[in-house]
Amino acid sequence: MNKKIHLTSGEIASLWTGYMNDSMSKCILSFMLKYIEDPDIKPVVQYAYDISSNHLEQLVTIFENEQYAIPNGFSEQDVNTSAPWLFTDLFCLTYVNHMAKVGMLAYSGFVSMSYREDICHYFSQGLSEINHLYTESLKIALSKGVSARHPYIEVPKETDYVDSKRYLSGLNPFSGKRSLNSVEISHLYMNILTNSMGIKLCLAFAQTSPSKDVQDFMLRGKEISQKHIKIFVDTLLEDNIEAPRVPDVSVSDSITSTFSDKLMMFHMSLISASGIGNYATAAAASQRSDLAINYERLSLEIAKLAKSGADIMIQHNWLEQPPGTTDREKLARSKGKS
Numbered sequence: 262m263n264k265k266i267h268l269t270s271g272e273i274a275s276l277w278t279g280y281m282n283d284s285m286s287k288c289i290l291s292f293m294l295k296y297i298e299d300p301d302i303k304p305v306v307q308y309a310y311d312i313s314s315n316h317l318e319q320l321v322t323i324f325e326n327e328q329y330a331i332p333n334g335f336s337e338q339d340v341n342t343s344a345p346w347l348f349t350d351l352f353c354l355t356y357v358n359h360m361a362k363v364g365m366l367a368y369s370g371f372v373s374m375s376y377r378e379d380i381c382h383y384f385s386q387g388l389s390e391i392n393h394l395y396t397e398s399l400k401i402a403l404s405k406g407v408s409a410r411h412p413y414i415e416v417p418k419e420t421d422y423v424d425s426k427r428y429l430s431g432l433n434p435f436s437g438k439r440s441l442n443s444v445e446i447s448h449l450y451m452n453i454l455t456n457s458m459g460i461k462l463c464l465a466f467a468q469t470s471p472s473k474d475v476q477d478f479m480l481r482g483k484e485i486s487q488k489h490i491k492i493f494v495d496t497l498l499e500d501n502i503e504a505p506r507v508p509d510v511s512v513s514d515s516i517t518s519t520f521s522d523k524l525m526m527f528h529m530s531l532i533s534a535s536g537i538g539n540y541a542t543a544a545a546a547s548q549r550s551d552l553a554i555n556y557e558r559l560s561l562e563i564a565k566l567a568k569s570g571a572d573i574m575i576q577h578n579w580l581e582q583p584p585g586t587t588d589r590e591k592l593a594r595s596k597g598k599s
Contacts, residue, residue, distance in 0.1 A: 271374030273584050277332055280320045284334030287313040293353045296346040302354045305398050309357045312390050333581055339521040347465055347515050351407050359458045361395035363535050409505035411450050429548055441500050448543035449493045453505055456486040465512040466525040474573050475522045489559050523579035526570055533567040
């Protein structure tokens with residue numbers, strides 16, 4: 262008789278996170294699909310919706326087999342399907358492409374934290390699906406001219422080595438900064454694009470939320486993203502590098518409540534965590550000291566925003582708690598009192 266292999270903490274955390282994210286995505290994508298008219302964009306959004314739906318079905322099966330309490334997550338109650346349209350078709354395409362990037366990072370982490378064969382297979386398959394989603398959404402964006410490419414630079418003709426510590430400097434006002442290298446340009450560019458998406462989401466959520474707490478939080482998030490974009494754009498312009506031309510992927514002027522405050526706040530916590538991760542990666546990859554310090558400073562701003570968001574969620578009982586360990590000391594003390 263085969264001995265059952267129990268789930269590890271990493272697998273439990275990954276499955277819980279995957280369920281929460283997919284249940285949120287399903288709500289948002291179902292609303293988008295109702296109004297998309299572009300025949301090129303609708304299939305890729307439908308594919309994204311199908312991925313989330315299939316994942317949820319598989320996760321429920323895993324949870325039931327493991328006697329794992331199914332998370333509440335999000336459901337049809339968290340989306341008002343009768344609300345008027347909120348997102349343009351191009352926004353929906355850009356959103357799917359952006360969230361596919363977030364998903365690839367998340368699922369690669371899930372794969373690395375999984376050991377049981379069936380769980381590894383589930384997350385590996387999910388990573389493959391999300392990679393395909395990213396590729397297809399990128400193809401459509403390129404065909405429609407709405408994908409902001411990274412800037413072109415000259416291809417290196419020979420290799421070279423750093424010959425001075427000045428290569429790492431960037432804070433001394435009395436010495437000139439060296440030009441940005443390709444790695445640094447790439448991260449600055451990417452973080453401009455991700456913050457641009459954040460601004461659009463904050464505006465959409467702020468104007469459709471009935472709660473002043475949520476409105477104020479979203480508008481604060483928009484202001485922070487705008488500030489960060491300006492810092493990154495100015496850094497590029499110092500080297501005469503044009504900032505990415507973000508396509509007009511606007512939202513409508515609808516003020517009708519579309520998504521629950523719980524869902525919108527969770528979504529912002531997700532992209533805030535993604536943003537902090539992006540900045541941490543950029544700081545580690547950037548060899549100019551002023552860039553690394555900027556990323557660390559700006560990460561702190563996002564962390565403070567995320568903390569205020571968590572406080573709002575706790576206040577309104579919107580923050581679902583991840584699985585945790587049993588407090589053994591508390592159990593022992595309660596036993597002693599009985």
